[in-house]
Amino acid sequence: MKSYIVKRLLQLIPIIIGITLLSFAMMRLAGSDAVNEMYAKQGAIVSEEVIQKARAELGLDKPFIVQYFIWLGNLFRGDMGVSYISGKNVFSTFVSKLPATLLLTLMSIILTVAVSLPLGILAAVKQNKVTDYIIRFCTFIGNSMPNFFIALLLMNLLAIQLKWLPVMSSGTNFVSGIMPTLTLGISMAAKYTRQVRATVLEELDKEYVTGLKAKGVRGAVILWTSVLKSSMLTIVTLLALSIGSLLGGTAIVESIFMWDGVGKLAVDCISNRDYPLIQAYVVWMAIIYVGVNLVTDILYHYLDPRVRLGGIKD
Amino acid sequence: MEDIITYDNVEISYRGKPVVQDVSFGVKKGEILGIVGESGSGKSTIIKAAMGLLGDVGLVTKGDIWFEGKNLPDLSEKEMRKINGPKLSMIFQNAVGAMCPIRTVGAQIYESLKEHGHDDKEEFKKNAIEMMAKIGLTDGERVLESYPFELSGGMNQRVAICMAMLMNPDILFADEPTSALDVSVQKRVVEEMVQMRDHFNTTIIIVTHNIGVVRAMCDTCLVLQHGDIMEYGDAKQVIDNPQNEYTKKLMDAVPKLKKAV
Numbered sequence: 001m002k003s004y005i006v007k008r009l010l011q012l013i014p015i016i017i018g019i020t021l022l023s024f025a026m027m028r029l030a031g032s033d034a035v036n037e038m039y040a041k042q043g044a045i046v047s048e049e050v051i052q053k054a055r056a057e058l059g060l061d062k063p064f065i066v067q068y069f070i071w072l073g074n075l076f077r078g079d080m081g082v083s084y085i086s087g088k089n090v091f092s093t094f095v096s097k098l099p100a101t102l103l104l105t106l107m108s109i110i111l112t113v114a115v116s117l118p119l120g121i122l123a124a125v126k127q128n129k130v131t132d133y134i135i136r137f138c139t140f141i142g143n144s145m146p147n148f149f150i151a152l153l154l155m156n157l158l159a160i161q162l163k164w165l166p167v168m169s170s171g172t173n174f175v176s177g178i179m180p181t182l183t184l185g186i187s188m189a190a191k192y193t194r195q196v197r198a199t200v201l202e203e204l205d206k207e208y209v210t211g212l213k214a215k216g217v218r219g220a221v222i223l224w225t226s227v228l229k230s231s232m233l234t235i236v237t238l239l240a241l242s243i244g245s246l247l248g249g250t251a252i253v254e255s256i257f258m259w260d261g262v263g264k265l266a267v268d269c270i271s272n273r274d275y276p277l278i279q280a281y282v283v284w285m286a287i288i289y290v291g292v293n294l295v296t297d298i299l300y301h302y303l304d305p306r307v308r309l310g311g312i313k314d
Numbered sequence: 315m316e317d318i319i320t321y322d323n324v325e326i327s328y329r330g331k332p333v334v335q336d337v338s339f340g341v342k343k344g345e346i347l348g349i350v351g352e353s354g355s356g357k358s359t360i361i362k363a364a365m366g367l368l369g370d371v372g373l374v375t376k377g378d379i380w381f382e383g384k385n386l387p388d389l390s391e392k393e394m395r396k397i398n399g400p401k402l403s404m405i406f407q408n409a410v411g412a413m414c415p416i417r418t419v420g421a422q423i424y425e426s427l428k429e430h431g432h433d434d435k436e437e438f439k440k441n442a443i444e445m446m447a448k449i450g451l452t453d454g455e456r457v458l459e460s461y462p463f464e465l466s467g468g469m470n471q472r473v474a475i476c477m478a479m480l481m482n483p484d485i486l487f488a489d490e491p492t493s494a495l496d497v498s499v500q501k502r503v504v505e506e507m508v509q510m511r512d513h514f515n516t517t518i519i520i521v522t523h524n525i526g527v528v529r530a531m532c533d534t535c536l537v538l539q540h541g542d543i544m545e546y547g548d549a550k551q552v553i554d555n556p557q558n559e560y561t562k563k564l565m566d567a568v569p570k571l572k573k574a575v
Contacts, residue, residue, distance in 0.1 A: 210367055211412030215426035215477075216399030219391075225425065226414040233416075305416055305461045 001301070008294045016286050017072070023282040024068045027275060033060055034084040034273040041272070058084055071279060080283075081276035083269075090276045094262065094284065100172040101261035104184070104254070105246040107177050109239070111185035112192055117235075119189075120196025125223065127201060135193060142190025151183045151256045168258040180257045184250060188242060192235075199234045203227045229303075236299055244292035248285050318343045318381070318517050319364065319485055325376035326356070326363050326541075332375065334359050334541040341485070341534070344515040346508075348528035348549060350564070351538035357521040360538075361487040363387065365402055366394040381485075400430050403483035407490040409470035413462040420458030423477050430481070438480075445476050449506045468499030475506050479514070486510065488520040492527055500524075504531050525568045529553055537561045 035054045039046050055061045059070065074081060080090040123135040145153075158179060159167040169176035203209070204227055212222045254263035262281065269277035300307050317340030326334040334356040341347050349357045362368050364379050364386050374387035381402070389397070406412040413422055424438050432438060443454035451457060451472060462470055471491055478486055488507065492500040508531050510516050522528060528535050528549055535549040537558065545558040556562045 207406065207408060207411040208414045210369075211406060212414070212422075212426070213395075214365055214367060214398055214404040214406075214412075215429070215481075216395045216397070217426055217429045218395060221425065221429065226417060230414065230416055303416070306463055309461065309464065 001298075005294065005298070008290065008297070012287065012290050015290060016283055019286045020072070020075075020279055020282055021068060023278065024071070024275075025064070027270075027273065027278060028064055034058065034275060035060065037271070037273045038085065071276070075279075075283070080280050083277050084274045085269075085272050090280045093277065094265070094280045097260060097262045097265045100259055101247060101254075101263065103172055103174075103177055104180055104250070104259060104261060105243060107174075107181040108184040108188060108246055109243055111181055112188040112242070113239070115185065115189040116192035116196055120193045121200055121223070121228070123193065123197040124200035124204060132197075135197075139190040139193045142186050143194070145187065147183055147187055147250070147252050148256060150186050151179070151253060154179050154182055155256075169260070172260065176257070176259070180250075180253050180259050183253050183257075184246070192238065192242075195238055196231070196235060199231045200227060203230050206230075233300065233304055236303065237296055240292050240296040240299075244288050247288045247292075315342050317341060319519075320380040321360070321377070322380065323377035324360070324363065324374060324379060326359050326368070326372065327375045328359075328368075328372050332541065334363075334538075337377075337538075337541075337543055339536055339543070339546055341517050341519060343484075343517055344511060345534060346511060346518040346520065346532045348532035348535045349519065349521045349538060350523060350525065350528060350535060351544075352523065352564075354540075355538040356541040357523075357538055358489050359541075361404070361489060361519055361521055364485075365398055365404055365487065366391065367404070396430075399426055399483070400481050401484050402487065403478040403481055403485070404487040404489060405471065405474045405478060405491045407494055408467075409474045409491075409494075410462045410465075410467060412474065413470070415462060417461070418458065419460055419462060419465070419473055423458070423473075423480065426477070427480065441480060442476065445479050446473070449476060449479075449509065450502075451476070466499075468495050468503065471495060471499075471503050472506060475503065475510065479510055482514055483516065485517045485519065488518060488522075490522055491520065492522065492524060500527070501530075507531060525553060525565065537564065 033055070035051055035058065038054075039051070052061065059067060062070070071081065080094075082089055083093060086093070119135050119139075123132045126132045155167055158165045165179055166176060169180070204223075208226065209222055212226060213219075248262070250261075251263040251267045253259070254261045255267055258264070262284065265277065266281045268274075269281065302308070320340040321337050324334065324337045325332050337360060339347070349360060351357050359368070359372065362372070363374050364381070366386070366389070368374075378388075379386040381397075384393075386394070386397075413419065420439070420442070423442060424435060427433075427438055439455075439458065442458060446452075446454035446457060449472060451469075457465065457469070457473060465473065474491075486507070491507070492503050495503060504527055507518055507520070511518055518531075520527070520532065532549040534547065535552040536546045537544040537552065537556075537560065539560050545552055545556060545561040552561060553565060556565050
């Protein structure tokens with residue numbers, strides 16, 4: 001197991017090189033650059049000379065591949081550079097945005113699991129009955145509404161009409177986190193309820209359920225001890241992937257609510273062409289995905305004896 | 315002697331379409347009945363109907379299945395649950411598939427016994443190991459701690475028989491218990507079922523397409539085609555001296571198959 005984890009972590013190196021090279025290239029292909037954007041935002045018209053000088057200071061005058069390797073070399077020395085815009089250290093800027101994203105991820109996942117697991121199981125157990133139809137209808141509505149639309153509805157209802165919550169976040173705290181959490185939670189719960197329902201139904205249809213019924217085991221016992229345990233394998237994988245994408249920051253929701261997390265940071269630094277910050281974001285995403293997949297694999301190892309004990313023996 | 319279970323003009327339908335029609339027969343205590351027929355003839359459906367395992371789409375649409383003075387299709391799920399296991403047991407063709415893949419064999423046997431009020435874990439373990447030893451499974455402790463996928467198909471089937479023996483049911487339904495097994499293991503499984511009958515006087519209703527199995531263990535035999543009874547009577551009589559045209563054809567096919575192999 002240890003060597004497996006080490007192997008997976010070593011895989012991070014080529015992944016980081018590949019993904020950062022790609023993002024480096026794509027940002028250059030997107031046209032414009034940090035210097036242009038900076039002066040354009042200031043509304044200043046400056047001579048070509050000044051622009052060239054600013055570029056040379058940031059190292060942007062060097063060929064693309066040279067720039068990349070300088071950045072990569074610095075990265076392996078633990079130096080992610082400074083932001084072109086704020087001049088602050090990239091690593092500490094990035095780390096300062098993480099708590100907000102972590103809090104939002106945690107709150108959204110708790111809400112999603114708390115809603116979708118019981119509803120999904122209930123819908124599966126009551127398949128094609130009124131309860132199932134109501135739950136399916138609600139998930140259909142939840143799935144059809146885009147995030148930003150839910151966000152605007154919530155703002156209108158909770159902040160403007162009822163005046164319960166602030167329209168915009170007043171920092172990284174629970175109260176400000178409620179609306180972004182609800183926005184993310186509603187659409188994720190709608191998606192997961194359907195997936196939990198489908199997974200549980202698939203398990204309920206398996207031969208072992210008939211086998212257990214033939215032994216006179218109660219339906220509830222079959223559900224709790226066997227069906228849910230087996231369904232967890234699929235559900236854990238799906239949840240892990242969502243945690244991954246939430247940790248990467250949810251650009252739209254964070255921007256709408258002015259939630260100061262990495263998602264909003266990513267949007268800001270892309271529009272400013274702040275390359276060092278963009279690269280830091282990309283490295284973070286790569287680490288999340290490898291990390292989340294690794295954690296899922298390890299969980300599988302503990303949840304599924306077939307993986308732990310290695311295949312079928314005869 | 316009175317029948318322990320009686321099928322009385324039973325019709326079974328899936329999604330409203332009858333698949334078994336007008337089936338009547340009775341089985342006595344300690345008797346072994348073999349139900350034979352081609353695939354899709356309704357053999358398994360007949361035994362599943364008795365245990366309420368037809369699923370959401372299957373239903374007994376006519377007739378009665380009498381057991382201990384009760385008509386089984388009339389019983390609620392709750393009443394059925396009390397009968398399934400201690401009074402009526404079933405072993406399946408795919409013994410591995412009939413157990414939850416991510417829980418140990420021991421945990422599953424214990425769970426079903428516990429559901430019927432036997433919750434002494436130590437006693438269960440002792441009895442299970444003893445019972446397995448009786449049918450020649452000497453490393454019972456290891457078997458109990460294994461997951462179904464760690465045991466071979468034959469081993470799983472023998473464990474399933476053991477599980478049924480622990481419950482000591484009045485009737486054991488066996489749904490093609492040997493068809494997924496090697497010939498040598500088939501023989502052992504058949505012997506174990508006969509042993510179960512000899513020790514506990516268990517009634518066995520076995521569904522099979524293997525005439526050899528019927529010859530080896532059954533007292534009576536019922537031949538089905540498209541859900542209708544073609545012939546029903548003493549097993550030897552039906553196999554060696556069939557009266558019905560379909561039965562004759564079915565029995566004629568047996569030696570041909572042997573030659574082909």
